[in-house]
Amino acid sequence: MVSSIFRAALLMLLSLVPLAGYTQANIEIDTPAIASIKRSMQQRHGQLEPYYSSGAIGFTRDGLIAMRDANAVPLAGRQSVNGLIAAENQDRNALYREIARANSHPEWEADIRSTFGQRWIELARGGWWYQDGNGGWAKK
């Protein structure tokens, strides 16, 4: 259920994103590396989802995730949530870099990242948290 939502979200994200200023960028591009990153993110999504819902983790403006309120996680679990966030961000950074590279334009990475950053927030479910334009946390 969770993974199918994630798949749908990712699919929408990848197919609907027009890249401002770079109309020729193919953000749907699929390479084995991109497929592998997406697979890894999809597997992790089920673990992250409860933390998005509880407000422990929020979406940042730069297309990553961050610990928003550690109090929502039992003390003994905070370290492993740190680890999940670090791994997810490593994948997200790699995804943006790979998509730019697969388009043969590594310099597009920053634009791809900011486009993804906006879309992750647009696709976030109600009740999830994200960083607004001023860097403060807002609840969707």
Place this chain on the structure above:
Amino acid sequence: MNEKWLLMMKFLIRILAAFFPAVVSAQAASLALSAEDIRGPRFNINGIRITLTGAPPSLSLGMKLTEVAIQGKTWHNLHFSCDRFHAARDAIRCDKGALRLAESTPLPVTFRLSAPGRTSDVKTLDVRIRNSAGKTGEGWKLLLRTGRAGWEGTLTAANGEVARIVQLLPVSENAILPSSTKGKISGAAKLRADLDGPADIDAHLAVEGVAFSDASGLHAGENISITVDAEARRTLRRIPGQKAHGWEWQADAHWPQGEVFWQPLYFAARGDRFSARGELDDNILHLRTGKLSLAEIGEIDLSGSMDWSARTLHDLDLDAPDLQMAGLYSQIVKPFLVNTSFSALKTAGQAGVKWRFRNGVSEMLDVDLRGISLEDEGGRFALHDINARIPLRATALTHAAITIRGGHISRLPVGPVHIPLEITGLNEPGFRIPRMEAPLMDGRLTLENFSAIRQGQAQGSPPGWRWQFSGDLSPISMEQLTRALGIQPMNGTLSGKIPRVTFDGSAIEVQGALLFNVFDGTVLVWNLKALEPFGSAPSLMADVDMRNLDLDLLTGAFSFGNMEGRMDVVVRDLELFDWKPVKFNARLMSSRGDYRRRISQRAVQSISSLGGVGAAAAIQRSFLRVFDEFGYSQIGWSCRLRNGVCDMGGIESEPLPHGYLIVKGGGIPAITVIGYNRRVDWQELISRLQRITDANARPVLQQDRQ
């Protein structure tokens, strides 16, 4: 904290004492007293208003302090009221009082202030704060006695609820505060003061089930039980011309229960202990001896000094000669290695650490490793019996000696290795290895001019380590190497020159060409680049040129069917992901030159089989099956791999109207092999090749069946 409370209570005594004669003498129905400001050396109180209504014996007392500042802490709107207030000649008493700070819930307080005897020098204040529920006698008790020679206060708690006291704490932003209403304190703290001020403190307190947290939850603890025994005595320092006071103190703490998260560390109590003694002079806290005993890690000796008011560390000496690596890694080191190759290790052995910090700067750090083993939980590597002495100095170059007895990286055995590491300073460390040699199978890997530095946040590149080296691989037998790697056994040797290799934070790049000698030919790998080598999706790119490979050795290795001759292979734009090719342009062709060119019938079958199942059977039906081997003049095959499909071609100089020429006949008997299928699924091609080599490994069965 206790001292401040006592000071505050002492101040209350003063007010009440000043008030006392008035209460006793006044028979009026009501009395109001107010003052703008009372200042003392350590306190400042604004907006004092005291009212007394009713008539004895049923007086009602009200007291309001707008602002109380004691030693930098400020309380706002402190209220105290008492409905059953009794005043007699030698005592005043409140049987039902309530204390609250701003909007906090009122604390049930009773007190009794007595001045027995004729003089008013000796006064006793007895304050009790009851628990909200529970047995009588549980709660907080403060006994304060002042006399001509000083005063003495004792705070006693019998399962005193922390929550009762917490709401009276002054609140400041970003403070780490108790976060739950649970938690109790038992024990006593005693403060004695003479005319020069506080003279000694004794505290024996047991905290049970307390929780604390900052607003973000990144520094928090839960269900914590701690016992603390502390004492401090005022000392007279001998400074010529002036009288100065200092303190001698000692403290012992035991932590039997609870958990603490202090980003990124997490500790669960295992009976850890801390004991320390030292002095406090002019706001400088000296730690003469301190011992931290951490269960499963070991003992750490500490000494140093810090500025108590600024909360800054001046000096620290840390000496921990015998720490258990397993506990040290899992509890302290591991959380800092998230997302690195060392984030999931099984470790064993002993470590020693000695750190010297002077005037806010690290001067030296000595790390001593004894019999350490590091084993990746994913099985990617294991290193055993690591012994090292690693000295680091603030600015000087130091030499570390590291030896690794053995282990493996991937499937390759490692060691024994000696690493002569040079470290260029402590605060911004860089590492160099001028030259080291490591045995690898029956050969030797030489590393030269290794250097690593950590780069901070810079424009256009991620922060992190950058490193580079060059090297050399002296011949190792392919037979041993392939056996170790668990792949198809091969003959020949692998050796090569490793030119400059660099890591720029996201990619490993080999500048120049790697040269290998295999199958009696040469393999040149250049433009070699590994992207995200330590990330979740590492990919590898290269161009490869193979020259004069001996087909006899090559086909023998792969059970392809014997071929004799020489082969060149050119691979351009090779891209591997997860060690599987995802893109390349490859061309195989017979090498130039004069050499024997023979191809066995089985090899012809193998080549034909690659084109499909039907082609293999054709040769069996023809007269050619009587020959074991054939002559050829040229072999050529090409594959352009894109999106999982291999676009095939044959000998470029011999184009055919239909199909492509793979083997051009020559000599007697000659054979020609033509391919017709130009596009084949790469996975299908690989599995066909797999089937062929598997089948050829059992040639007798294969022939019988046909």
